[in-house]
Amino acid sequence: MKKIALDYTGQFRLLKEIANYRRFPHHATIDAETSFLVSAYKDYLRNKGDPWKVAGHVKNVARSAAMEALYSSKIKHVAYIREMRDRNSGRCCSMCGSLSSTQVDHYLPQHHYPEFSIFKPNLFPICGCNQSKLKKTIGSNADERFLHPAYDRKISDRAIYVRIRSHGSTPSYEVIFKKPKRVRANAAFDFHTNALVSREKVGQYVKDGFEKFCRRPSSVITELKYKNPESKAALARMLRDELEESCREHQSKNNWESVFLHALLERRTLNWLWRKMSVPGRLLNAPLVSL
Numbered sequence: 394m395k396k397i398a399l400d401y402t403g404q405f406r407l408l409k410e411i412a413n414y415r416r417f418p419h420h421a422t423i424d425a426e427t428s429f430l431v432s433a434y435k436d437y438l439r440n441k442g443d444p445w446k447v448a449g450h451v452k453n454v455a456r457s458a459a460m461e462a463l464y465s466s467k468i469k470h471v472a473y474i475r476e477m478r479d480r481n482s483g484r485c486c487s488m489c490g491s492l493s494s495t496q497v498d499h500y501l502p503q504h505h506y507p508e509f510s511i512f513k514p515n516l517f518p519i520c521g522c523n524q525s526k527l528k529k530t531i532g533s534n535a536d537e538r539f540l541h542p543a544y545d546r547k548i549s550d551r552a553i554y555v556r557i558r559s560h561g562s563t564p565s566y567e568v569i570f571k572k573p574k575r576v577r578a579n580a581a582f583d584f585h586t587n588a589l590v591s592r593e594k595v596g597q598y599v600k601d602g603f604e605k606f607c608r609r610p611s612s613v614i615t616e617l618k619y620k621n622p623e624s625k626a627a628l629a630r631m632l633r634d635e636l637e638e639s640c641r642e643h644q645s646k647n648n649w650e651s652v653f654l655h656a657l658l659e660r661r662t663l664n665w666l667w668r669k670m671s672v673p674g675r676l677l678n679a680p681l682v683s684l
């Protein structure tokens with residue numbers, strides 16, 4: 394879950410250029426459809442991509458084929474799609490927050506909305522959670538839809554929490570979704586987190602991180618290789634520094650690394666960590682518990 398800046402610079406002009414590019418086999422179809430596409434793009438921007446409001450397209454076989462071919466085409470006009478995929482590999486997934494976005498998602502799916510196949514405001518870097526989305530656009534209740542990374546401003550505000558309990562030999566990991574304050578799109582927020590963010594995968598990510606931290610604390614906080622924190626407050630400060638860095642690097646509080654670090658800072662977990670770290674005679678960077 395990550396906010397992406399809205400960018401449609403040159404997108405209208407692009408249609409005209411493709412229509413005139415004779416080496417693209419469907420250029421004549423794009424030429425014939427330009428005015429339809431322009432009005433569809435405007436409709437998208439006006440309605441902020443909301444599937445409850447954007448007009449569904451009228452089926453047109455030639456247009457659909459042309460748009461599909463355009464999306465997977467290697468012509469320079471659509472190189473920005475490949476760049477989006479390459480540039481974001483290993484970065485925060487705009488939809489679920491995992492750290493492995495390797496695909497490009499159509500917010501309004503290509504299957505139902507071929508007219509937005511190459512429209513930049515409709516394209517986002519995403520991970521395998523694409524498979525949970527597919528042709529889905531809305532839920533069964535009013536206003537249920539996925540969050541739009543360019544329009545739903547709160548998508549980067551912390552909404553995914555994990556609570557670690559029974560920290561000793563068999564810790565448990567409870568994943569909680571909590572809406573950020575002053576969210577307007579309540580139904581969309583609930584629908585999005587429940588349909589798209591895998592509780593199981595977030596829990597597993599935090600479990601792996603916690604076990605790694607317990608085995609070798611410096612694998613999470615490098616500083617711990619050289620010195621033990623002198624107090625619980627000092628440990629919290631170290632964790633907060635890492636957390637801040639992670640949020641800055643991934644430009645979202647909902648990247649899973651940040652979710653993990655935030656879980657370590659939760660009161661009861663922090664207390665447990667400090668108890669383990671402050672055992673008299675503990676060697677520098679020694680395991681906290683064997684997990």
Ligand SMILES: [Zn+2]
Nearest residue numbers: 486489520522
């Ligand atoms: Zn994802």
